[in-house]
Every structure is written in C-alpha cells, then in structure tokens.
Amino acid sequence: MGDFISFLSQNLADFWTYTGFYNATPGHIIMILVGLIFIYLAIAKEFEPMLLIPIGFGILIGNIPFNMDAGLQVGIYEENSVLNILYGGVKSGWYPPLIFLGIGAMTDFSALISNPKLLLIGAAAQFGIFGAYMIALAMGFDPMQAAAIGIIGGADGPTAIFLSSKLAPNLMGAIAVSAYSYMALVPVIQPPIMRLLTNKKERLIKMKAPRAVSHTEKVIFPIVGLLLTCFLVPSGLPLLGMLFFGNLLKESGVTRRLAETARGPLIDTITILLGVTVGASTQASEFLTLDSVKIFALGALSFVIATASGIIFVKIFNLFLKKDNKINPLIGNSGVSAVPDSARISQSVGLEYDPTNYLLMHAMGPNVAGVIGSAVAAGILLGFLI
Amino acid sequence: MNNRIRKYIYICMSVFLGLTVASCNSNDSKGESKLVINEVLVKNVTNYQDDYGQHSAWIEIFNKSFGSENLAGCYIRVQNNLGDSIYFIPKGDVLTVVKPRQHALFWADNQPNRGTFHINCVLDAESDNYIELLDSGKKLLDSVTVPAIALADDCSWARVSDGNKEWEIKGVDSNKYVTPSTNNTTLNSNPKKDKFANLDKFGYGMAISAMTVVFSGLLILFILFKFIGRVAIYLSKRNAMKAKGVTCEKEAKEKKLGEAQGEVIAAISMALHEMQNSAHDYEETVLTITRVKRSYSPWSSKIYSLRETPNRK
Structure with a gap:
C-alpha cells in the first residue's frame, strides 16, 4: 500500500512538472499581461479589434508555460507542432500576399484615379521607413535588421511580416506585433502630430470634389499599376501582384464571386491564422529581449516620421499648386498605409475644425497610395539587401 | 479624338515602348540551361575519393536555378584522344534530382556498373577533353573544353564561382581551391549587406536611393493616370455630345455634357x-x-x- 501511495505521489509530482504553474517564469506572466492588454484595447476601446483580438489571444496561446524539454510538440517553435505548421505561412511569407489579395479586392482606387497627384503623398510618407532605418542603424542594428524594423513605418502589417521573414526572421515576432500595435494606435499617435504641423488656415482648406471615374479607368489601373511597379521593382511582385490582382477581380465586374471570396472568407481566414500565429510567436523566451524594446521604440518613431513627412510634403506641394487646387495637409497623415484608419483620422480631425469639410474621400487616395508605396519600398529593400 | 489627345497617346506609347525595348537585356543569359558543367578534375592523385575508395577523374554538374532539376535521361558526352563516348544518365534514381543551387558529381572511371554516378567515359590527361551535357532529346545544355595538359595533379578546371561564365584553374593556391560537390567559391559573407554596412553607415544612401525609386514609380503612375483621366473625360464628353447631337465644343461645355450628375448616377x-x-x-x-x-x-x-x-x- 505504501508503495502504491508513493507511486501515486510520484506520478502527481511528475505531472506537476508538466503544468504551466511549475514552468511559469516572470517573462510568461509579463507576456500574458501584454496579451490581456491587447484584448482589453480591442474590446473596450475598439482599437483595431480584427487584429488585436487574434494577436492578443495568440500571445496568451504562445505564452502558456510548458515543459520545453519534454518534446510535447505543442510550442510554436517546435517543428511539426500544430502551431508550427500554421506559423509556416508567416515564416515562409505566404500569408501576407494572400492578405494583399483580399485588400486589393476590397479597395476602391477611385479617389486615387480621379486625383492621381495624391499618389505622391503616399510616396512621401514612406520616408518613415527610411528614417527609422537610419535610426536603427545608429542604434547598432545591421542593415538587414534595420530595414526589417524600418518597414514598421510603412504601417502595413502584412508587408512588415513579409519583409522581416526574408531579412530578419529572428526579429519577426517583435516587428509584427509592433507594426500591428501601432496600426491600432493610429488614432492616438497621429492627431497630435497633425495639429502640431498645421495651422488653422491650412486645416480649413476645402478640396475639390473628385470627378466620377469610369469603369475602364478602374480596370486599367490594376493592370498598369502592376506592370509599372513590378517592372520597376520585381522583388515587390508577391505583394503588388496580389494587390492588383485582387483589385482587378473587383473592378472587372465579371468575377464577382472570386472577388467576394478574396475580400470575404479568404482574407478572414488568413487574418485569423496570421493574427493568432504572430501573437503566439511572441513566446517570452524568444520575445522578451532588449532588441524587442528597441524595436517597439523604433516602430513608434517610424510612425511619427511617416505621419510628419506626409503632412510636410503636402505643405510643400501646396506651394506649387493653384489656389483652387490646394490639398488639405490633414490628409498628409493618410500616406501611412493603415487602411482605412489613417484616412478616418484625417476625416475626424478635419471635422473638428470645420464640420462641413469632409476629407475622407480625399484621404483615401494617399491611403491606398501608401499601400502601393510601402509594398514598393519593401521590394526595394529586398532588392538592395538580398 | 482630337489631335492633341492623339498626340499625347502617341508620345506616351512611344516613350513606354522605347523604354521597354531599350532596357531589354540583349545578353544571352535568357534561355540558358539551368544545368551546367561547373568543375572538372582530370588528374586525381590525392583528391576526392569515390565510394569505392578510388581516385578517379570527376565532372561536377551544377543546378543554377532556384528549383529542383532532374538529370535522369540526360547525356554526358566526352570527346578526347581516347575516343568519343556518351553516357546516358539512368532514370529511376532519386539522387539524380539536383536541388536548387546544388551539385551532382560524376566519376569518369569507365565503370558504369558501379552506379548511376560512374560514367562509361574516361578523361585524357594528355590532351584536351571536350565535355558536353545534353538533355534527353540530345539538345546541348552546356559544354566545356578542359585543357588537361595545362592542369597539374589534383588541379581542376572550374568556373570562377558557381554558374559563372569565366573559367580558371583551381588548386593552384590557397584562394583557389578544388571544391567537389560544393560551391566553387565559399560564400562567408553577404556582399550586399557588407557594402551597405561599410559605405552607408548612417543610411543616407539607402534613404536617398530608395525614396528616389519610390517617388519615381509613383510619379510615373501619377503622370500616366493624369493622362488616362484626361482621355476618359474627353471620351465621356464626346459620347455625351454624340448622344445629344451637339457638335460645338463650346455648347457642350456650357451644357456640362459628360459631367454626370450625382442623382442621375x-x-x-x-x-x-x-x-x-x-x-x-x-x-x-x-x-x-x-x-x-x-x-x-x-x-x-x-x-x-x-x-x-x-x-x-
């Protein structure tokens, strides 16, 4: 009987070593708290819930402590575990192009086509990427890591994941979480910079209503856009190819079912998988490092630089435009390609100063140009460094 | 379509076509074989041993593509003073699939019964050896003439680096070493990364060059769509004029033809x-x-x- 009781107690003691309670470290607790904050922000504050809920819950999944020496094949970094297989889409970079397919199928480029000069604002805002790149170099990151960190300033989660999976896979978790976190925090980060860099007169500029865009123009746009951007930067092909393909599905008018699948079930499925696996990749042992802290700081900086450069560019651009063609600098922030959030910020800040000045339609132009610009920038970085 | 618009279209199309044609790479790199002869060692004295412990001459094939290529069904042909012989690489051996940017090594020992990678040819140490790699339809994939007389013992005739067009003698000094079944030049750094690390420590070069490309790309797109927009406006105006039977441009402008009202849409x-x-x-x-x-x-x-x-x- 004594042996049997000893056997039972030994069993329970063994089992205890497999539990999360036994294996928990302060790192796990910190990361679980971070995950809970993400979920709180998503539910209570409605900050990008589509992203923050999967990522936040993914952080919880990835930070459940377990006995890593037991070979349970449950961790995201353990080969052939379920999470590891799902993470394959992030690691090998095929989730982001599929997300871009959906984005293309849901994006209306009319605002951009009717006023193509807004494309240049999208280009100007990409300075955030290279500003952060320079600062990252100064902080001691090597050029490839600096480029992967800089892309956070493109405010494009899929692009950030795609580029970091190629240039700095070891930093991908921190870069992805940082990119998505700051995209969610666009309503907090951008308005103070917009107010700081504009005066009252500029904020009240009313822009001309865009003209109606014909179906032919909408069909030509993805075709010409693809040929032009990818001839220039072939390394951006996976992202730009899928973006413009998705848009052609939408605009052709004859592939409605395909477009609906791309912008509906497909993008939803990939968003879920991407969010959860990116969240789960923040396993405390891999994620809680000084580099992650630096990446978060650089991510915030890159958003600030991108927003500021978009606004300053519009102000300079206005010097060359006729009086009735001026651009409201409050749409400069939309060059940051957090679609459609940064455009929405332009709208809400614009309405604060003139309740009849609706900037949303104008801001969507640089916003979608920012998507193209950040994908082009990612292609350039890949081409330069690989 | 009025002459001005037509002129614009012609100019744009000419510029685009001109740029495309001018920038087309006319070198013969396109359509080149993915499988190439990469290194040949004729006088094997103390070099690489085969699986039978023999020092035989060898021929290295390199898959220069980023996808797997199968050598099964291909031919290796050797012409030298000893004769002209051709070896059919047998099908059915999984090892004939060469992974991306990897190598396959064939022993020129005239012992094909020893396995797929032992060919029925020998290389002549006293004369030039002309070696061909042919596909299953006997179409030439690659060829090389190995100047065996110029090669010392255990020295190979090899491409400077994998797939490179230039050939050189390897094994003559410590920087040029013989590399059976591995890269002709060992890559122990990332030259592109190093270039940026050394010449662009603060990132200004990257920022300027990359922003220039981003701006140029989107600027061209802007110009194109500015033009396409003008054509679209012109066409919609022309269609509206036709429908209303208006021929005078002034009248069309006064009536705002081609500018559809929101409620009509x-x-x-x-x-x-x-x-x-x-x-x-x-x-x-x-x-x-x-x-x-x-x-x-x-x-x-x-x-x-x-x-x-x-x-x-």
Whole structure:
C-alpha cells in the first residue's frame, strides 16, 4: 500500500512538472499581461479589434508555460507542432500576399484615379521607413535588421511580416506585433502630430470634389499599376501582384464571386491564422529581449516620421499648386498605409475644425497610395539587401 | 479624338515602348540551361575519393536555378584522344534530382556498373577533353573544353564561382581551391549587406536611393493616370455630345455634357441593382431625389463612414 501511495505521489509530482504553474517564469506572466492588454484595447476601446483580438489571444496561446524539454510538440517553435505548421505561412511569407489579395479586392482606387497627384503623398510618407532605418542603424542594428524594423513605418502589417521573414526572421515576432500595435494606435499617435504641423488656415482648406471615374479607368489601373511597379521593382511582385490582382477581380465586374471570396472568407481566414500565429510567436523566451524594446521604440518613431513627412510634403506641394487646387495637409497623415484608419483620422480631425469639410474621400487616395508605396519600398529593400 | 489627345497617346506609347525595348537585356543569359558543367578534375592523385575508395577523374554538374532539376535521361558526352563516348544518365534514381543551387558529381572511371554516378567515359590527361551535357532529346545544355595538359595533379578546371561564365584553374593556391560537390567559391559573407554596412553607415544612401525609386514609380503612375483621366473625360464628353447631337465644343461645355450628375448616377445604379437582383415586372422602389444646395456625397454621410473613431470611455 505504501508503495502504491508513493507511486501515486510520484506520478502527481511528475505531472506537476508538466503544468504551466511549475514552468511559469516572470517573462510568461509579463507576456500574458501584454496579451490581456491587447484584448482589453480591442474590446473596450475598439482599437483595431480584427487584429488585436487574434494577436492578443495568440500571445496568451504562445505564452502558456510548458515543459520545453519534454518534446510535447505543442510550442510554436517546435517543428511539426500544430502551431508550427500554421506559423509556416508567416515564416515562409505566404500569408501576407494572400492578405494583399483580399485588400486589393476590397479597395476602391477611385479617389486615387480621379486625383492621381495624391499618389505622391503616399510616396512621401514612406520616408518613415527610411528614417527609422537610419535610426536603427545608429542604434547598432545591421542593415538587414534595420530595414526589417524600418518597414514598421510603412504601417502595413502584412508587408512588415513579409519583409522581416526574408531579412530578419529572428526579429519577426517583435516587428509584427509592433507594426500591428501601432496600426491600432493610429488614432492616438497621429492627431497630435497633425495639429502640431498645421495651422488653422491650412486645416480649413476645402478640396475639390473628385470627378466620377469610369469603369475602364478602374480596370486599367490594376493592370498598369502592376506592370509599372513590378517592372520597376520585381522583388515587390508577391505583394503588388496580389494587390492588383485582387483589385482587378473587383473592378472587372465579371468575377464577382472570386472577388467576394478574396475580400470575404479568404482574407478572414488568413487574418485569423496570421493574427493568432504572430501573437503566439511572441513566446517570452524568444520575445522578451532588449532588441524587442528597441524595436517597439523604433516602430513608434517610424510612425511619427511617416505621419510628419506626409503632412510636410503636402505643405510643400501646396506651394506649387493653384489656389483652387490646394490639398488639405490633414490628409498628409493618410500616406501611412493603415487602411482605412489613417484616412478616418484625417476625416475626424478635419471635422473638428470645420464640420462641413469632409476629407475622407480625399484621404483615401494617399491611403491606398501608401499601400502601393510601402509594398514598393519593401521590394526595394529586398532588392538592395538580398 | 482630337489631335492633341492623339498626340499625347502617341508620345506616351512611344516613350513606354522605347523604354521597354531599350532596357531589354540583349545578353544571352535568357534561355540558358539551368544545368551546367561547373568543375572538372582530370588528374586525381590525392583528391576526392569515390565510394569505392578510388581516385578517379570527376565532372561536377551544377543546378543554377532556384528549383529542383532532374538529370535522369540526360547525356554526358566526352570527346578526347581516347575516343568519343556518351553516357546516358539512368532514370529511376532519386539522387539524380539536383536541388536548387546544388551539385551532382560524376566519376569518369569507365565503370558504369558501379552506379548511376560512374560514367562509361574516361578523361585524357594528355590532351584536351571536350565535355558536353545534353538533355534527353540530345539538345546541348552546356559544354566545356578542359585543357588537361595545362592542369597539374589534383588541379581542376572550374568556373570562377558557381554558374559563372569565366573559367580558371583551381588548386593552384590557397584562394583557389578544388571544391567537389560544393560551391566553387565559399560564400562567408553577404556582399550586399557588407557594402551597405561599410559605405552607408548612417543610411543616407539607402534613404536617398530608395525614396528616389519610390517617388519615381509613383510619379510615373501619377503622370500616366493624369493622362488616362484626361482621355476618359474627353471620351465621356464626346459620347455625351454624340448622344445629344451637339457638335460645338463650346455648347457642350456650357451644357456640362459628360459631367454626370450625382442623382442621375444614383438612379441608373438603382435601376441596375433592381434589374440584377430582383428582376420583376412591377418595381416597388420609388427613388425620390430632393436637390439640396449643400454638396453631398455618400462620403460625407456618417452612416457610410467607416468604423467610428475609438473613443476613450
């Protein structure tokens, strides 16, 4: 009987070593708290819930402590575990192009086509990427890591994941979480910079209503856009190819079912998988490092630089435009390609100063140009460094 | 189409075609074989041993593509003073699949019964050896003439680096070493990364060059769509003039032809929606349009706005 009781107690003691309670470290607790904050922000504050809920819950999944020496094949970094297989889409970079397919199928480029000069604002805002790149170099990151960190300033989660999976896979978790976190925090980060860099007169500029865009123009746009951007930067092909393909599905008018699948079930499925696996990749042992802290700081900086450069560019651009063609600098922030959030910020800040000045339609132009610009920038970085 | 627009189209098309044609790479790299002869060692004295412990001459094939290539069914042909022989690489051996950017090594020992990678040819140490790699249809994939007389013992005739066009003698000094089944030049650094690390420590070069490319790309797109927009406006105006029977441009401008009113578009859209989704004889929907002086568009409606801005509660 004594042996049997000893056997039972030994069993329970063994089992205890497999539990999360036994294996928990302060790192796990910190990361679980971070995950809970993400979920709180998503539910209570409605900050990008589509992203923050999967990522936040993914952080919880990835930070459940377990006995890593037991070979349970449950961790995201353990080969052939379920999470590891799902993470394959992030690691090998095929989730982001599929997300871009959906984005293309849901994006209306009319605002951009009717006023193509807004494309240049999208280009100007990409300075955030290279500003952060320079600062990252100064902080001691090597050029490839600096480029992967800089892309956070493109405010494009899929692009950030795609580029970091190629240039700095070891930093991908921190870069992805940082990119998505700051995209969610666009309503907090951008308005103070917009107010700081504009005066009252500029904020009240009313822009001309865009003209109606014909179906032919909408069909030509993805075709010409693809040929032009990818001839220039072939390394951006996976992202730009899928973006413009998705848009052609939408605009052709004859592939409605395909477009609906791309912008509906497909993008939803990939968003879920991407969010959860990116969240789960923040396993405390891999994620809680000084580099992650630096990446978060650089991510915030890159958003600030991108927003500021978009606004300053519009102000300079206005010097060359006729009086009735001026651009409201409050749409400069939309060059940051957090679609459609940064455009929405332009709208809400614009309405604060003139309740009849609706900037949303104008801001969507640089916003979608920012998507193209950040994908082009990612292609350039890949081409330069690989 | 008026002459000005036509002129624009011709100029744009000419510039685009000119750029495309001018930038086309005319070198013969396109259409080149993915499988190439990469290194050949004729006088093997103390070099690499085969699986039988023999020092035989060897021929290394390199797959220069980024996809797997199968050598099965291909031929290796050797012509030298000893004769002209051809070896058929047998099918059915999984090892003939060469992975991306990897190598396959064939022993020229005239012992094909020893396995797939032992060929029925020998290399002549006293004369030039002409070696061909042929595909299954005996189409030439690659060829090389190995100047065996110029090669010392255990020295190979090899491409400077894998797949490179230039050949050199390897094994003569410590920087040029013989590399059976591995890269002709060992890559122990990332030259592109190093270039940026050494020449662009602060990132200005990257920022300037990359921003130039981003701006140029989007600037060209801007110019193109500025032009396409003008053509579209012209065409819609022309169609409207035709429909209304107006021939004078001034009159068309006064009547604002080609500039569709919002309510007209709304009515047409509703009619199309009704037709496509609920085709029936009697339409139940009545569209009442009240003109208001304030300019209105769906974009300015809160109902159609995207999600509400997050508010701190």
